[in-house]
Amino acid sequence: MKTNLLTIYFLLSAVMALGQQRHKDLPFTQDYAIKYEGNGDYKTMAFDRNGHVQVLSSDGLQRLSPGQLLVPGKIVEDNLYRFMKDKNIVDMLQVENQLVYLDKEVVFSNAWAGKLYMPHQITQPRGFLAVNKSEYLVFNAKQLNQIKDNKMLRSVQSPAEIVEVHAQGQQGFYILTTAGVLALNSTGNILKPVYNKTGLQSMAVHQGKLVLAHAEEGLIFLNNQFKQERVLSKLPSLKLNKVRSIDQQLWVGSKEGAFKVFANGKINYYASKRWLNQDEVIDLKKGPGSSVFVLNKGGLSQLVFEDMTLAKKADFYEKQVRARHIRNGFNANLFGMKNGDISTGFLADSDNDGLWTTMYLASQAFRYAVTKSPDALQNTRESLDAMERLYSINPVKGFPARTFERTGHRDQLGDPEHWQKAPAKDWDWKATTSSDEAIGHAFAFGVIAEVVDVPELKQQAIRLLDSMMTHIVENDMYLVDFDGKPTLWGKWNPAYVNGFSKNIGDRKLNSSNIIGMLQTAYHFTKKPMYKDKIMELFNKHGYLENLMRPMSEIGKADAQADDLSQLLSVYWNHSDDEMYFLGYWGLYRYALTNELKQQYKAAILDHYEAEKPEKDAVWNIMTAMTGTSDFGLADAVWYLQEYPLDLIQWTIKNSNRKDIELLDKNFRNQYTKTVLPPDELKISRHNSNRFNMDGGHDGAAENSAGDIWLLPYWMGKYLKVIE
Incomplete structure (x- = not known):
C-alpha cells in the first residue's frame, strides 16, 4: 500500500513541530500604575499597616481617594485625625508599619496609643531618621540631634549643609552634604569625611554600598572603602534628584521620570502619563506589598508589580475589548477621551475597521479552537456578522466596504468624502477599500474555515471569502468600487x-498576498478558477519569482523611477510587514504543492530574519507556523509580557534619553540598536515602526487589545508554542 507523499510531509512536519521550543506559561512580573491626581507642593509620603496612605504637602497632611488601574484617584485633605491640622509637620516616616511625624518641636505618632512624643530640641528641622520606634536622628541645615526615650544622646554640628541622612546598618549613619559624604559612627560626635564631591543630590545605601546621585555625572557607586567603583551615566535622564534602595532594587528619581536600575545594567523606565501624572519626581518610597510609590509634581503614582501569567493577562485584555472596544461587532478604538479618562471616550469608525476586526476575529477563532469557550464562539459569531455586513451594505457584488456607520454628520466621520449612502435606511458605508483590508479578510476567513468546528460559521466564512475572491478574479485582479473603477490600492x-x-516592495508584497488569497479560496472551495489563476500568475507573469525575491533586494526606487514608486519606497513600510505576515497564513498552509510550501517557507524565513530586531510577536509566532526551530519565541514572549495593561495613547518621549544607542539613518528607520520594551513606547499596532521613540496623543484615545495582543497570544496557543 502506497503512502501519500503529502501525508508523509505532514507527519514529518508534525514531528518537526514537536522539536520547536515552547513557552511554559509561568508567572512573570507585570507592572502597572495606579495614579492619584493632585496639585500641591508635595514633600513626601508614607503608609501604615492599615493601608492608610498619607501625602505631606505645604498645606498639611493629605490622603488618597480610591483609585485603580485606568481610573485615577485623587489626593484630598486628610481629616481622619482632625487635630493634626494644628501640627506643623515637616517630615514623616513609616516605623514598624506605623506612621511617625516630625514637627517643629517633637517626634510623635498616633500609633502605640499616642505615647510616642519626644522633643528633639532642634530649630527649623528638615528631616529625621528612625533607628527604631523609640530612637531618632533629627537634622536641620547644619545640626543633627540623636534622641531616645525623651533623652538627648548627642548633638553634632556639620561643616556643610545637610541634604540627607541614612543609616549605616548598625554602625552609625551616613550624612550627605553639599560638600560630600560624612560618616557618623554609633557613638561619639565626630563627623568623618569619607567622600568629597559637590553636586550630589541624593544618596542610598544599596546592598551595603553607597550609591550617589550626581547632578551632571549620573550614579556614582562607592566600594566599601568609599572609593569610586564606577559611574553610570547611560541613564534615561541625568537630571537626578533621588536615589533609593527599595526591596533590594535600586530606584532613581529625576526631573524626567523614574527608573529602576538592575545589577546587569538593564533599566526599566517609568515616565509619561502611562506611569506618572508628571515626570518630575519628588520622592520615592516602598509602597504596600511589592509596589513602589513615586511622588511627583502632579500627584502620586503607585507602581504595582504583580505576579501574572499570560493567561491571566489575556483574560484582562478580553474584558477590555468587550467592555469598550466593540462597535457593531467591529474591533474599534476609543476616541475623544479627555486626558486619558476612559469614561469620556466614544467608539469611532476607522478606515481599517475590517482589518482590525479580522485580526481580533482570528484571535477569537484560535481561542475557541484551543478552549472551546462559548464566549469566544459568540465573539466570533458577532464579529463575523459585522464582516458579512461589509459585503451586504453596499450594492457592489463581492466588494467589501471599509466600514459602516449610522447616518449622521459627515464632518464627524473620518474621511467624509468617501462615505456613501447605503440602501438600508439610516446607514452609510465607506468605499475605497484597500489591499490591507482584503488580505485581512482572506486571513480571518481562512482561519475560521480551518479551526472553528461549527459548520454554519465555516460555511459563512467560506462564502464571504469566495464572494470577495470571485469579485477580484472577475474584475481582472482588481477591487472595483461603486464607481466602476479600481480602488487606489486594491490592485x-x-x-x-x-x-x-524588482526592488520596489509592492511588487513582492502584492504577488505574495494575492497568491495566498487565491490559495485560501481554492483550498476551501476547490473552484478551478482560483487554481488556474494562480498558475497563470506564476507561469505568465512571474509572481512566484516576485514573492520569492529576498528582502535584502527591496529598497529605494531609482532616481528615474515614476512618482508612485518613489512614494512607496521613501522608507520601509511597516504596514507592508503586517500585510505580508497575515498573508503568510494562506500562502504557507494552503500551498498547492509540497514543493511550493518549501519555497514559501524559505521566503517567510528570509522575511523573519529582516524583522528579528523588531521583536514583534505576530511576525515571530506566524513564522513558527513553518515548523522552524528559530522563530524568536523568547522575543515574542517578551513582547507579550512587556506590553502595558494601560493601552491609552499617552504621549511618550524617549529621544532625549542617554541610555539608548542610536543608529545612523537607514532605509528601515531603525533608530536604536535595540528596540525598547513595549511599555516604554507609544501604543501602536503591528503596522507601526516599533523603533519610533516618540509619539502619542496626550491620552485622547485607547487602543483595543484585540489586534495588538490577543491575536499573537491565541495564535501562539493554537500553534502550541505557548503552553
Missing part, C-alpha cells in the same frame, strides 16, 4: 504589479 493585476521595478 493585483500583472500590469500594475509588474509595473514596479
Whole structure:
C-alpha cells in the first residue's frame, strides 16, 4: 500500500513541530500604575499597616481617594485625625508599619496609643531618621540631634549643609552634604569625611554600598572603602534628584521620570502619563506589598508589580475589548477621551475597521479552537456578522466596504468624502477599500474555515471569502468600487504589479498576498478558477519569482523611477510587514504543492530574519507556523509580557534619553540598536515602526487589545508554542 507523499510531509512536519521550543506559561512580573491626581507642593509620603496612605504637602497632611488601574484617584485633605491640622509637620516616616511625624518641636505618632512624643530640641528641622520606634536622628541645615526615650544622646554640628541622612546598618549613619559624604559612627560626635564631591543630590545605601546621585555625572557607586567603583551615566535622564534602595532594587528619581536600575545594567523606565501624572519626581518610597510609590509634581503614582501569567493577562485584555472596544461587532478604538479618562471616550469608525476586526476575529477563532469557550464562539459569531455586513451594505457584488456607520454628520466621520449612502435606511458605508483590508479578510476567513468546528460559521466564512475572491478574479485582479473603477490600492493585476521595478516592495508584497488569497479560496472551495489563476500568475507573469525575491533586494526606487514608486519606497513600510505576515497564513498552509510550501517557507524565513530586531510577536509566532526551530519565541514572549495593561495613547518621549544607542539613518528607520520594551513606547499596532521613540496623543484615545495582543497570544496557543 502506497503512502501519500503529502501525508508523509505532514507527519514529518508534525514531528518537526514537536522539536520547536515552547513557552511554559509561568508567572512573570507585570507592572502597572495606579495614579492619584493632585496639585500641591508635595514633600513626601508614607503608609501604615492599615493601608492608610498619607501625602505631606505645604498645606498639611493629605490622603488618597480610591483609585485603580485606568481610573485615577485623587489626593484630598486628610481629616481622619482632625487635630493634626494644628501640627506643623515637616517630615514623616513609616516605623514598624506605623506612621511617625516630625514637627517643629517633637517626634510623635498616633500609633502605640499616642505615647510616642519626644522633643528633639532642634530649630527649623528638615528631616529625621528612625533607628527604631523609640530612637531618632533629627537634622536641620547644619545640626543633627540623636534622641531616645525623651533623652538627648548627642548633638553634632556639620561643616556643610545637610541634604540627607541614612543609616549605616548598625554602625552609625551616613550624612550627605553639599560638600560630600560624612560618616557618623554609633557613638561619639565626630563627623568623618569619607567622600568629597559637590553636586550630589541624593544618596542610598544599596546592598551595603553607597550609591550617589550626581547632578551632571549620573550614579556614582562607592566600594566599601568609599572609593569610586564606577559611574553610570547611560541613564534615561541625568537630571537626578533621588536615589533609593527599595526591596533590594535600586530606584532613581529625576526631573524626567523614574527608573529602576538592575545589577546587569538593564533599566526599566517609568515616565509619561502611562506611569506618572508628571515626570518630575519628588520622592520615592516602598509602597504596600511589592509596589513602589513615586511622588511627583502632579500627584502620586503607585507602581504595582504583580505576579501574572499570560493567561491571566489575556483574560484582562478580553474584558477590555468587550467592555469598550466593540462597535457593531467591529474591533474599534476609543476616541475623544479627555486626558486619558476612559469614561469620556466614544467608539469611532476607522478606515481599517475590517482589518482590525479580522485580526481580533482570528484571535477569537484560535481561542475557541484551543478552549472551546462559548464566549469566544459568540465573539466570533458577532464579529463575523459585522464582516458579512461589509459585503451586504453596499450594492457592489463581492466588494467589501471599509466600514459602516449610522447616518449622521459627515464632518464627524473620518474621511467624509468617501462615505456613501447605503440602501438600508439610516446607514452609510465607506468605499475605497484597500489591499490591507482584503488580505485581512482572506486571513480571518481562512482561519475560521480551518479551526472553528461549527459548520454554519465555516460555511459563512467560506462564502464571504469566495464572494470577495470571485469579485477580484472577475474584475481582472482588481477591487472595483461603486464607481466602476479600481480602488487606489486594491490592485493585483500583472500590469500594475509588474509595473514596479524588482526592488520596489509592492511588487513582492502584492504577488505574495494575492497568491495566498487565491490559495485560501481554492483550498476551501476547490473552484478551478482560483487554481488556474494562480498558475497563470506564476507561469505568465512571474509572481512566484516576485514573492520569492529576498528582502535584502527591496529598497529605494531609482532616481528615474515614476512618482508612485518613489512614494512607496521613501522608507520601509511597516504596514507592508503586517500585510505580508497575515498573508503568510494562506500562502504557507494552503500551498498547492509540497514543493511550493518549501519555497514559501524559505521566503517567510528570509522575511523573519529582516524583522528579528523588531521583536514583534505576530511576525515571530506566524513564522513558527513553518515548523522552524528559530522563530524568536523568547522575543515574542517578551513582547507579550512587556506590553502595558494601560493601552491609552499617552504621549511618550524617549529621544532625549542617554541610555539608548542610536543608529545612523537607514532605509528601515531603525533608530536604536535595540528596540525598547513595549511599555516604554507609544501604543501602536503591528503596522507601526516599533523603533519610533516618540509619539502619542496626550491620552485622547485607547487602543483595543484585540489586534495588538490577543491575536499573537491565541495564535501562539493554537500553534502550541505557548503552553
